Amino acid sequence: MRIAINGMGRIGRLLFRRLLHHQHIQIIAVNDIMPIESLAYLLQYDSVYGTFAEKVTIADNHIVVGDRSILYVQKADPLQLPWEALQVHTVLECSGMFSTAPLAGQHIQSGAKKVLLSTTGAGDIPLLIYGHNHVKDSSKLDIVSPGGCMTNCSTHILYLLQSIGIASAQINVLHSYTTRQELVDTWHKQPRRGRAAAESIIPVEVDLYQSLERLMPGLKDKVATLSIRVPVANGAMADFTVEMQRMVTPAEINNLFKHAAANEYRGVLDYTEEELVSLDVKGNTHSCLIDGSLTSVAGKQVKIIAWFDNEYGFTSRMIDWLELWSS
Incomplete structure (x- = not known):
């Protein structure tokens, strides 16, 4: 599965660390408005979970860790994100700014197939808690809130x-x-x-x-x-x-x-x-x-x-x- 992360705050960065070498999930791109040097630093050093075991470097507009090179995008408007060109299947919406169906739906308009929020979201987005009601037609849904x-x-x-x-x-x-x-x-x-x-x-x-x-x-x-x-x-x-x-x-x-x-x-x-x-x-x-x-x-x-x-x-x-x- 080709994914992108929108918003590199606490949750976005932890997901990056945890998914970087996942067997079935590939991070294609991440999007945030901070300077790329700041993101590389925050991925490398974390006051809660410690220093990342691998060296995080920068090459052009990519975050590089080992043999992985992830495109870094800096767009405030989701409609300008290159999800279609990158063949992104799922966007992890971790900015906290696009938590209604119309706003999160902009990732779909940009070419993604699905959006998974990192928050509860508005009432117009299905609220499905993993382990409780996550199997309820979830494969048919484009946008899902997994709660908080x-x-x-x-x-x-x-x-x-x-x-x-x-x-x-x-x-x-x-x-x-x-x-x-x-x-x-x-x-x-x-x-x-x-x-x-x-x-x-x-x-x-x-x-x-x-x-x-x-x-x-x-x-x-x-x-x-x-x-x-x-x-x-x-x-x-x-x-x-x-x-x-x-x-x-x-x-x-x-x-x-x-x-x-x-x-x-x-x-x-x-x-x-x-x-x-x-x-x-x-x-x-x-x-x-x-x-x-x-x-x-x-x-x-x-x-x-x-x-x-x-x-x-x-x-x-x-x-x-x-x-x-x-x-």
């Missing part, structure tokens, strides 16, 4: 709990700071996002509940969500407080997830009882890692904790999508 890292974590957990019965759920995701926050205090339309990310615990409004209601209409008006940004560069801990429709025990809840991790959710959801911290999940490929050691019950209320690498876990699902389409 928090949606991929939460969907599987709530879906499994629905087999018992959910009365209501509160989800609080303690999340590393992101590029949409600031290093020093400045103006932001969401004032808390404008506060120094490495100096405070910062509550951030998220639309996660809307995505979950789209995926599971039976949860409409039963789910509330919040993200708390904490001063770490990577990793997240999702805290679920769920009111069940009947009494349960921690053992019953843990067995539910343990069984799922070993069977139908293998590779997507995992289970552990080790005493982990966020750093321990760096590079973990799962959408969520249930921490059974922290499961607790009070009346019909269940507390569930799940870890995930917000970058590595999410890009793993994007790669799953590419492998599904390439097969």
Whole structure:
């Protein structure tokens, strides 16, 4: 499969690293507006995942790594991108700027066959979570949203709990700071996002509940969500407080997830009882890692904790999508 990456931010660059030598997927081109020297530097050196094992160099307008030479394009307008001439099958839309059907569709107009977003996207784009509803006519769709890292974590957990019965759920995701926050205090339309990310615990409004209601209409008006940004560069801990429709025990809840991790959710959801911290999940490929050691019950209320690498876990699902389409 011949692919291109549009937008070389955190997700775009990690996908580049992970897909560079993929057996069935070939990166043909990447597009961003930054200078090519800056991109080469950011691909070589990464504060979270370390220095890339191979040397990244520049030759004309190509990024060169080993025997691979990838065209670097600098176009702000997707309609000017050379996807047709390059015979690009799938564009990974990682800029975050083209997340509606008309905007993402510009990649199709430029010659690509499919577009996979790196975000939830607007309501006019199908929201398909890998491991949940990803087989739903996905081969016939031109543009797909695979959700975001928090949606991929939460969907599987709530879906499994629905087999018992959910009365209501509160989800609080303690999340590393992101590029949409600031290093020093400045103006932001969401004032808390404008506060120094490495100096405070910062509550951030998220639309996660809307995505979950789209995926599971039976949860409409039963789910509330919040993200708390904490001063770490990577990793997240999702805290679920769920009111069940009947009494349960921690053992019953843990067995539910343990069984799922070993069977139908293998590779997507995992289970552990080790005493982990966020750093321990760096590079973990799962959408969520249930921490059974922290499961607790009070009346019909269940507390569930799940870890995930917000970058590595999410890009793993994007790669799953590419492998599904390439097969």
